[in-house]
Amino acid sequence: MTGPDAPASSAPLPLAGGAGGGLSLTSPMAPADNASPPPTPPASGRGDYVPEALIATDIDGYLAAHRDKTLLRFITCGSVDDGKSTLIGRLLYDSKMIFEDQLSALEADSKRIGTQGQEIDFALLVDGLAAEREQGITIDVAYRFFATEKRKFIVADTPGHEQYTRNMVTGASTADLAVILVDARKGVLTQTRRHTFLAHLLGIRHIVLAVNKMDLVGYDQAVFDRIRLTYRAFASDLGITDSLALPISGFKGDNVATPSEHMPWYSGPTLIEHLEQVTVDADADAARPFRLPVQWVNRPDLDFRGFAGLIASGTVRPGDPVRVLPSGRTSRVARIVTAGGDLDVAVAGQAVTLTLADEVDCSRGDVIAAAEAPPEVADQFEATLVWMADEPLLPGRPYWLKLGTQRATATIQPPKYQINVNTMEQLAAKTLELNGIGVATIATDKPLVFEPYVDNRTLGGFILVDKLTNATVAAGMLNFSLRRAQNVHWQALDVSREKHADLKNQKPGVLWFTGLSGAGKSTIANLVEKRLVVMNRHTFLLDGDNVRHGLNRDLGFTDADRVENIRRVGEVAKLMTDAGLIVITAFISPFRAERDMVRAMMAPGEFVEIHIDTPLAEAERRDVKGLYAKAREGKLKNFTGIDSPYEAPADPDIRIDTTAMTPEQAAALIVDRLLLGV
Amino acid sequence: MTVRALTHLEQLEAESIHIMREVVAETARPVMLYSVGKDSAVMLHLARKAFYPAPPPFPLLHVDTTWKFKAMYELRDHMAREAGMDLLVYRNPEAEARCINPFDHGSALHTDMWKTEGLKQALDKYGFDAAFGGARRDEEKSRAKERVFSFRSVSHRWDPKNQRPELWNLYNAMKAKGESIRVFPISNWTELDIWQYIQAEAIPIVPLYFAAPRPTVERDGMLLMVDDERFPLRDGEVPVERSIRFRTLGCYPLTGAVESEADTLSGIIQEMLLTTTSERQGRAIDHDQAASMEKKKQEGYF
Numbered sequence: 001m002t003g004p005d006a007p008a009s010s011a012p013l014p015l016a017g018g019a020g021g022g023l024s025l026t027s028p029m030a031p032a033d034n035a036s037p038p039p040t041p042p043a044s045g046r047g048d049y050v051p052e053a054l055i056a057t058d059i060d061g062y063l064a065a066h067r068d069k070t071l072l073r074f075i076t077c078g079s080v081d082d083g084k085s086t087l088i089g090r091l092l093y094d095s096k097m098i099f100e101d102q103l104s105a106l107e108a109d110s111k112r113i114g115t116q117g118q119e120i121d122f123a124l125l126v127d128g129l130a131a132e133r134e135q136g137i138t139i140d141v142a143y144r145f146f147a148t149e150k151r152k153f154i155v156a157d158t159p160g161h162e163q164y165t166r167n168m169v170t171g172a173s174t175a176d177l178a179v180i181l182v183d184a185r186k187g188v189l190t191q192t193r194r195h196t197f198l199a200h201l202l203g204i205r206h207i208v209l210a211v212n213k214m215d216l217v218g219y220d221q222a223v224f225d226r227i228r229l230t231y232r233a234f235a236s237d238l239g240i241t242d243s244l245a246l247p248i249s250g251f252k253g254d255n256v257a258t259p260s261e262h263m264p265w266y267s268g269p270t271l272i273e274h275l276e277q278v279t280v281d282a283d284a285d286a287a288r289p290f291r292l293p294v295q296w297v298n299r300p301d302l303d304f305r306g307f308a309g310l311i312a313s314g315t316v317r318p319g320d321p322v323r324v325l326p327s328g329r330t331s332r333v334a335r336i337v338t339a340g341g342d343l344d345v346a347v348a349g350q351a352v353t354l355t356l357a358d359e360v361d362c363s364r365g366d367v368i369a370a371a372e373a374p375p376e377v378a379d380q381f382e383a384t385l386v387w388m389a390d391e392p393l394l395p396g397r398p399y400w401l402k403l404g405t406q407r408a409t410a411t412i413q414p415p416k417y418q419i420n421v422n423t424m425e426q427l428a429a430k431t432l433e434l435n436g437i438g439v440a441t442i443a444t445d446k447p448l449v450f451e452p453y454v455d456n457r458t459l460g461g462f463i464l465v466d467k468l469t470n471a472t473v474a475a476g477m478l479n480f481s482l483r484r485a486q487n488v489h490w491q492a493l494d495v496s497r498e499k500h501a502d503l504k505n506q507k508p509g510v511l512w513f514t515g516l517s518g519a520g521k522s523t524i525a526n527l528v529e530k531r532l533v534v535m536n537r538h539t540f541l542l543d544g545d546n547v548r549h550g551l552n553r554d555l556g557f558t559d560a561d562r563v564e565n566i567r568r569v570g571e572v573a574k575l576m577t578d579a580g581l582i583v584i585t586a587f588i589s590p591f592r593a594e595r596d597m598v599r600a601m602m603a604p605g606e607f608v609e610i611h612i613d614t615p616l617a618e619a620e621r622r623d624v625k626g627l628y629a630k631a632r633e634g635k636l637k638n639f640t641g642i643d644s645p646y647e648a649p650a651d652p653d654i655r656i657d658t659t660a661m662t663p664e665q666a667a668a669l670i671v672d673r674l675l676l677g678v
Numbered sequence: 679m680t681v682r683a684l685t686h687l688e689q690l691e692a693e694s695i696h697i698m699r700e701v702v703a704e705t706a707r708p709v710m711l712y713s714v715g716k717d718s719a720v721m722l723h724l725a726r727k728a729f730y731p732a733p734p735p736f737p738l739l740h741v742d743t744t745w746k747f748k749a750m751y752e753l754r755d756h757m758a759r760e761a762g763m764d765l766l767v768y769r770n771p772e773a774e775a776r777c778i779n780p781f782d783h784g785s786a787l788h789t790d791m792w793k794t795e796g797l798k799q800a801l802d803k804y805g806f807d808a809a810f811g812g813a814r815r816d817e818e819k820s821r822a823k824e825r826v827f828s829f830r831s832v833s834h835r836w837d838p839k840n841q842r843p844e845l846w847n848l849y850n851a852m853k854a855k856g857e858s859i860r861v862f863p864i865s866n867w868t869e870l871d872i873w874q875y876i877q878a879e880a881i882p883i884v885p886l887y888f889a890a891p892r893p894t895v896e897r898d899g900m901l902l903m904v905d906d907e908r909f910p911l912r913d914g915e916v917p918v919e920r921s922i923r924f925r926t927l928g929c930y931p932l933t934g935a936v937e938s939e940a941d942t943l944s945g946i947i948q949e950m951l952l953t954t955t956s957e958r959q960g961r962a963i964d965h966d967q968a969a970s971m972e973k974k975k976q977e978g979y980f
Contacts, residue, residue, distance in 0.1 A: 142822040143866065174847070298732050310695075350684065351696050463845060
């Protein structure tokens with residue numbers, strides 16, 4: 001289509017922007033007809049509800065100014081109690097998005113059922129969801145729209161508590177920014193942490209902490225500062241670097257659209273100002289390497305073959321070298337075709353059709369990428385999953401996986417752990433239920449072109465679909481790919497383990513200490529090592545806590561993680577015995593199966609299992625690290641002996657009864673047994 | 679070189695195009711519902727851009743009531759030809775046989791027979807499994823929560839408890855045989871966005887949106903245009919010529935006009951921005967009963 005067509009009747013059809021108009025990047029803004037627009041009047045005070053004067057006096061000037069607005073999507077997090085609906089209603093009201101018929105209905109409703117006496121109850125503007133909830137209608141996210149001079153805004157509003165995780169994740173998936181509301185009287189609550197965690201999980205880069213209801217705490221700076229600092233400490237623990245705290249009153253309007261007269265101590269931007277200024281993610285996406293997931297191949301005739309899609313990241317120009325993935329074939333961009341004419345450049349967020357210089361195989365699901373910086377291709381991943389269906393995750397069951405424009409069959413391993421969204425704790429989990437969030441390994445039946453979610457939402461975010469019901473059951477975020485051990489061969493070495501041991505004049509081995517937390521493993525192991533060193537033995541002590549600071553820092557305390565923890569320590573211990581060392585390990589290692597697994601790794605006779613046998617009651621009485629107390633209070637999950645089992649060795653090589661001897665006596669006994677065989 | 683950020687209209691356009699391409703790629707037999715209003719006009723324009731240089735790979739479907747304004751029929755036929763698309767016009771044969779009309783049967787039955795039933799019949803007749811509609815989330819409060827992909831059972835019922843979450847720009851179009859999807863590619867557009875886009879892209883719209891002197895009568899608090907000889911005048915009613923225009927277009931006996939002098943797009947936008955009533959006030963369908971849209975949607979109306 002080339003130019004505007006005459007309308008079907010003779011009615012005038014004013015045209016703007018010239019023939020073909022179009023929204024190409026290069027088309028200049030149409031100049032306003034009116035050369036000297038009257039000055040914009042000062043912003044109206046709160047309460048009077050008048051549209052901008054420029055609309056009445058110079059509509060073309062107004063439209064020209066509004067043509068090039070950008071778009072910001074954000075999410076509001078909080079409950080009705082935090083004044084969320086009131087704030088959204090206030091934003092709509094202050095940006096003049098409410099019509100008189102709505103306003104008069106609002107005023108009537110405010111007096112009838114509002115909670116603010118004779119004043120306008122802004123919450124009524126956006127509620128109406130309560131009634132629907134009663135009718136049993138599932139509401140996940142409601143989207144609202146408003147605009148200011150500088151930007152158009154789409155607000156994702158997620159009501160409800162029961163479905164909160166699912167709803168908020170849905171709303172956050174498209175948001176550039178999150179407004180996290182707290183009630184100034186209550187400060188940072190568990191739900192504040194939950195909202196922040198979820199926003200961060202979904203990759204929202206900009207967080208606004210809106211400390212609301214400042215009018216109810218006398219606009220007190222000390223209250224605000226206390227909340228701000230508490231929140232900042234928490235946010236930085238999560239790795240959030242960009243957060244801004246704002247003292248506001250959604251009800252009174254302080255620092256929403258206009259600076260508050262009541263809080264002269266606050267000199268930062270108002271909420272609207274901040275929303276207008278913040279950088280949108282599309283800008284950051286444009287700076288990354290080019291990726292176009294192919295949606296559809298456009299083939300109207302034999303002479304044209306175009307690849308249509310939405311640019312996920314980067315910029316593209318005719319002549320750019322590109323690589324088609326997963327095949328890896330390369331070509332160059334020939335044209336960027338749009339109905340408004342070919343483009344010289346296109347950026348992330350634009351829907352385009354590319355033609356390539358060569359006849360390369362390319363179809364829906366392929367990704368056209370910058371040739372010199374292509375994304376990865378893999379079929380096994382670690383992913384974070386958010387479960388959204390009533391039916392829980394069934395590990396091993398095949399689900400459809402949709403990632404960008406790719407579709408594959410995926411199977412999911414039992415979760416490595418589940419995350420408690422209130423405490424950020426990692427919990428053991430065999431599955432994921434509705435609203436559960438966990439980390440699991442995923443395998444697909446064909447290679448997927450992907451990027452980690454933190455780098456690229458489009459190539460890292462996916463959904464899982466039940467093959468029977470076709471319901472969307474989960475949202476997922478790829479963390480990284482797992483490289484298989486294929487093509488890795490064993491290399492023969494000339495210096496043998498015997499040579500290493502001979503040099504040290506000792507027989508290598510592993511002294512494997514096992515026992516409850518607080519049983520005395522580390523204490524005794526340390527004394528044993530000191531005795532051996534005095535005797536010129538070459539030793540190394542692998543301590544459970546220390547290893548979790550480094551090698552195993554990525555592991556939690558779920559059953560699966562405990563297994564992996566022991567497997568890794570076993571492998572390390574084995575390498576050290578190969579080097580001729582006497583290795584001392586101090587790990588709870590609660591499961592028999594894993595201790596046997598390590599024994600099987602070692603050369604015969606080199607694994608010595610030492611059970612530091614302290615009764616649970618005694619270990620809990622000592623509680624050197626205060627962990628039992630925490631576990632009893634429920635603050636520590638999966639704690640061995642409390643809510644996670646300890647399987648004592650049936651026949652240890654050495655058993656130490658710590659109620660019958662001191663640590664020194666125990667160490668002496670162990671060394672004697674080892675070296676003297678007594 | 680730094681590239682400037684996309685404008686809000688560019689982003690909305692890209693989102694709509696993305697949605698349309700997904701539907702074409704993932705469904706067997708899509709169709710675009712074309713009601714000839716301004717939202718339909720924008721939707722059709724977006725479809726032509728999405729698949730350029732090919733014509734949109736689906737037909738247009740007009741579920742006709744025979745009671746549309748004459749000017750709408752004219753533009754409809756013109757635009758379909760222009761776009762190189764097949765135009766399917768479907769009229770519910772039962773409604774046609776019984777001469778269902780809003781004057782004798784009321785707006786509720788008229789809408790149910792012609793539009794709700796007509797749409798279901800048409801989709802079944804042609805076997806469409808996905809239908810684009812021009813609804814927007816900002817039209818009324820209950821639509822704010824509406825999804826872009828709305829699933830319908832084999833009997834076209836909308837099950838509000840069984841809709842799918844929509845994350846990122848990933849749409850799940852998978853469905854069982856016989857089930858269908860209504861897709862709303864301009865969900866995130868506001869009325870102002872629509873008008874700004876029509877202006878920026880010079881999209882042809884029905885002339886009735888522009889003010890002109892037209893014969894009118896006042897009835898039930900609405901200003902109705904006497905579009906043709908089928909308009910039965912009540913006792914004492916004499917058509918009066920007023921300068922009027924329409925903010926929304928449906929069946930002419932059901933759509934109220936507003937008195938206006940706005941005969942340019944800028945004028946229309948100006949009037950819209952200065953106006954003090956919301957868009958749907960001119961439609962009788964909403965006044966029929968409380969929460970009427972919600973109910974109609976469950977029954978299969980858009």
